[in-house]
Amino acid sequence: MPELPEMQALAERLDRMYGQARFLQPQVLQFSGLKTVSPDPSDVAGRTVTGVGRRGKFLVLELGGPRVLVHLSQGGRVDIEDPPKVTGKKMGVVRFLFENRPSMLVKEFGTQRKAGWWVLAEGDDGPLTKLGPDPFSNDFEEFVKTSDDRRQLHNLLKDQRTVAGIGRGFADDILHRARLSPFGKLATLDLEQRLGLVNATREVLTEAIGRERERTGGLPTKLSGRFQVHGAADSECPACADTLASVSFEGNLLVYCPSCQTRGKRLADRRLSKLLK
Numbered sequence: 001m002p003e004l005p006e007m008q009a010l011a012e013r014l015d016r017m018y019g020q021a022r023f024l025q026p027q028v029l030q031f032s033g034l035k036t037v038s039p040d041p042s043d044v045a046g047r048t049v050t051g052v053g054r055r056g057k058f059l060v061l062e063l064g065g066p067r068v069l070v071h072l073s074q075g076g077r078v079d080i081e082d083p084p085k086v087t088g089k090k091m092g093v094v095r096f097l098f099e100n101r102p103s104m105l106v107k108e109f110g111t112q113r114k115a116g117w118w119v120l121a122e123g124d125d126g127p128l129t130k131l132g133p134d135p136f137s138n139d140f141e142e143f144v145k146t147s148d149d150r151r152q153l154h155n156l157l158k159d160q161r162t163v164a165g166i167g168r169g170f171a172d173d174i175l176h177r178a179r180l181s182p183f184g185k186l187a188t189l190d191l192e193q194r195l196g197l198v199n200a201t202r203e204v205l206t207e208a209i210g211r212e213r214e215r216t217g218g219l220p221t222k223l224s225g226r227f228q229v230h231g232a233a234d235s236e237c238p239a240c241a242d243t244l245a246s247v248s249f250e251g252n253l254l255v256y257c258p259s260c261q262t263r264g265k266r267l268a269d270r271r272l273s274k275l276l277k
């Protein structure tokens with residue numbers, strides 16, 4: 001799933017490509033993709049794109065008041081079509097058309113979580129109202145420094161209402177960098193560990209944004225080489241000589257280093273240990 005770094009760098013590319021372009025009537029390729037009823041997409045057609053940005057994992061097309069949001073969810077991707085196309089495309093969700101610019105196709109190959117888009121009237125924050133602070137904000141730092149939250153850290157980092165933009169991939173990498181167990185809790189961390197978590201979050205995301213800025217065009221189906229630890233179970237820890245381990249948790253595979261993160265302890269699969277009781 002694309003996370004903050006992919007979406008940030010994509011927003012920057014789209015901003016360069018579509019800044020000051022005239023937004024034309026979008027081509028709806030899949031009706032369930034549009035999450036809003038009003039305003040109608042035709043109501044915002046003809047407006048000038050004043051900028052493309054990111055909030056959490058959402059792309060935000062600014063149209064001088066109204067906004068169009070895009071969320072790629074798990075399997076959503078973006079094709080830049082140069083020259084612009086107007087014919088239908090398999091797996092297409094919506095095609096955004098701009099005057100004298102390439103077209104932008106939002107497509108998806110996922111089967112579970114669907115890519116979506118929203119047309120918001122001026123002043124309406126739509127799904128953005130549910131998002132917590134950005135990882136680079138003071139609010140996030142303050143939360144980590146002071147909260148007695150008792151959720152498992154891996155879950156906390158992935159909760160978009162707590163901090164916006166991180167998914168399970170970068171959650172693995174961040175906790176590895178911070179040398180904290182994915183099953184640890186904020187409430188039990190000392191100030192040094194809390195500051196370490198803030199720094200690790202920002203470092204890992206900043207490095208990933210740097211790598212993503214090398215990319216050109218849209219966002220391809222295969223996003224490889226994004227993680228140091230996530231998806232690398234049974235290979236060597238990038239920080240020590242130990243072998244990375246994995247544990248199944250709520251249907252996901254978390255990857256961690258026992259030496260760096262859990263004092264050598266291997267984490268038990270919670271569902272499995274329940275069954276064995």
Ligand SMILES: [Zn+2]
Nearest residue numbers: 237240257260
């Ligand atoms: Zn290690």
